[in-house]
Amino acid sequence: MTETGMSRETARLNRRGFLGAAGLAGAGLATAATGVRAAPPATPDPLITDVQDWARVLGDGVQARPYGSPSQFEKHVVRRDVEWLTASRESSVNFTPLHELDGIITPSGLCFERHHGGIAEIDPSKHRLMINGLVDKPMVFTVEDLKRFPGRQNHAYFLECAANSGMEWRGAQLNGCQFTHGMVHNVWYTGIPLKTLLDEAGIRTNAKWLLAEGADSSGMTRSIPLDKGLKDCLVVWSMNGEALRPEQGYPVRLVVPGWEGNMWVKWLRRIEVGDQPWHQREETSKYTDLLADGRSRRFTFIMDAKSVVTNPSPQAPLKHKGPNVLTGLAWSGRGKIGRVDVSIDGGRNWRTARIDGPVLPMSLTRFYVDFDWNGQELMIQSRAIDETGYVQPTKDELRKVRGVNSIYHNNGIQTWLVRANGETENVEIG
Numbered sequence: 370m371t372e373t374g375m376s377r378e379t380a381r382l383n384r385r386g387f388l389g390a391a392g393l394a395g396a397g398l399a400t401a402a403t404g405v406r407a408a409p410p411a412t413p414d415p416l417i418t419d420v421q422d423w424a425r426v427l428g429d430g431v432q433a434r435p436y437g438s439p440s441q442f443e444k445h446v447v448r449r450d451v452e453w454l455t456a457s458r459e460s461s462v463n464f465t466p467l468h469e470l471d472g473i474i475t476p477s478g479l480c481f482e483r484h485h486g487g488i489a490e491i492d493p494s495k496h497r498l499m500i501n502g503l504v505d506k507p508m509v510f511t512v513e514d515l516k517r518f519p520g521r522q523n524h525a526y527f528l529e530c531a532a533n534s535g536m537e538w539r540g541a542q543l544n545g546c547q548f549t550h551g552m553v554h555n556v557w558y559t560g561i562p563l564k565t566l567l568d569e570a571g572i573r574t575n576a577k578w579l580l581a582e583g584a585d586s587s588g589m590t591r592s593i594p595l596d597k598g599l600k601d602c603l604v605v606w607s608m609n610g611e612a613l614r615p616e617q618g619y620p621v622r623l624v625v626p627g628w629e630g631n632m633w634v635k636w637l638r639r640i641e642v643g644d645q646p647w648h649q650r651e652e653t654s655k656y657t658d659l660l661a662d663g664r665s666r667r668f669t670f671i672m673d674a675k676s677v678v679t680n681p682s683p684q685a686p687l688k689h690k691g692p693n694v695l696t697g698l699a700w701s702g703r704g705k706i707g708r709v710d711v712s713i714d715g716g717r718n719w720r721t722a723r724i725d726g727p728v729l730p731m732s733l734t735r736f737y738v739d740f741d742w743n744g745q746e747l748m749i750q751s752r753a754i755d756e757t758g759y760v761q762p763t764k765d766e767l768r769k770v771r772g773v774n775s776i777y778h779n780n781g782i783q784t785w786l787v788r789a790n791g792e793t794e795n796v797e798i799g
């Protein structure tokens with residue numbers, strides 16, 4: 370394990386050999402027994418008998434922390450990057466610590482970041498959003514203008530980078546769900562429908578595509594079908610109830626629900642209306658999937674249903690025998706999650722997980738399995754099924770269709786091996 374908590378080793382297990390040796394056939398997911406057994410009290414236990422400092426000394430007052438931050442004992446709950454992953458530290462990515470979170474909302478300071486030209490620090494009074502191209506009336510809006518439009522909306526949506534799990538195409542590689550699945554976040558957005566602005570400018574009848582452009586040094590540009598832009602795209606200025614963070618596109622970003630993260634242009638400064646796509650770098654050489662026969666899948670847009678068990682996982686091993694809570698996240702770019710199944714024997718037997726919290730379209734959805742662990746080795750998997758009936762595929766099923774040249778759009782089923790001592794590893798059943 371390196372400092373970032375990951376290993377570059379590829380762990381592959383032989384399915385027959387492993388399952389045979391472990392004798393997991395009878396290991397069903399038993400419902401957890403009631404009552405979590407706690408350790409008997411030590412006598413005398415200083416944690417009970419002593420008066421701790423925090424009970425002796427007056428604490429900070431209300432003026433000490435005008436903007437709050439997490440407890441000093443939560444310093445390990447941070448975004449992490451992988452040094453060798455990209456050529457530069459600015460044009461790079463870090464990952465959401467999914468194994469440290471619960472519920473469905475990602476705290477703003479923990480949302481993974483993906484920048485192609487570093488973080489633009491924009492003075493909102495100097496920012497403008499232009500609508501041009503095939504419109505009756507080209508327009509320029511200030512941020513204040515945007516906030517005066519009627520019809521403001523609130524939505525929770527997941528944003529997943531198309532490269533999430535991209536390092537796993539050729540086998541298990543990164544040891545932690547933060548690194549294998551952490552290019553996803555889910556926040557509450559406040560803004561207005563993109564349609565409101567397009568209506569204001571008046572779209573010409575031959576319009577079919579939109580080009581979204583960012584104000585950062587990368588000048589990010591992506592072509593978006595007009596239908597999608599009119600259906601549910603948003604221009605937002607707020608996440609989780611406060612202004613967007615600079616990392617997430619302050620002062621305005623485009624929200625493209627259910628579609629690959631690259632299209633969610635941050636620091637949004639221009640929408641051009643056109644009659645055909647622009648074929649920009651991010652939709653030609655990048656974010657396309659090279660198939661085995663040499664052809665490329667392009668403009669795939671929608672992020673298919675996917676899920677991952679966040680606990681246990683390599684960064685969050687099992688520590689106790691007896692009752693344990695397994696939990697994870699599921700999402701689909703096609704709508705709501707319909708069901709999540711969990712297996713502890715490498716996909717032989719499945720049990721329906723309990724979903725808790727809101728099940729919203731194109732949002733992360735939280736699932737749980739309360740189970741008893743007797744110390745046996747486990748091969749944990751989860752499988753998402755969305756409301757359209759689409760079933761999350763195995764990695765081998767994906768490879769049959771897509772080959773192994775891809776980086777992007779890997780929504781295959783993840784396997785975690787839990788060893789008898791509770792340590793957990795990223796493996797693949799081959």
Ligand SMILES: Nc1nc2c(c(=O)[nH]1)N[C@H]1C(S)=C(S)[C@@H](COP(=O)(O)O)O[C@H]1N2
Pocket residue numbers: 480481482483484485486528529530531554582583584585587588589616617618629630631632633634635636637
């Ligand atoms: N202007 C601009 N928008 C951008 C990017 C960028 O580099 N510049 N990166 C894109 C990519 S590849 C992804 S995955 C998402 C990441 O959003 P996040 O940083 O909020 O996680 O933003 C997209 N929008």
Ligand SMILES: [Mo]
Pocket residue numbers: 483529530531532630631
């Ligand atoms: Mo991305």
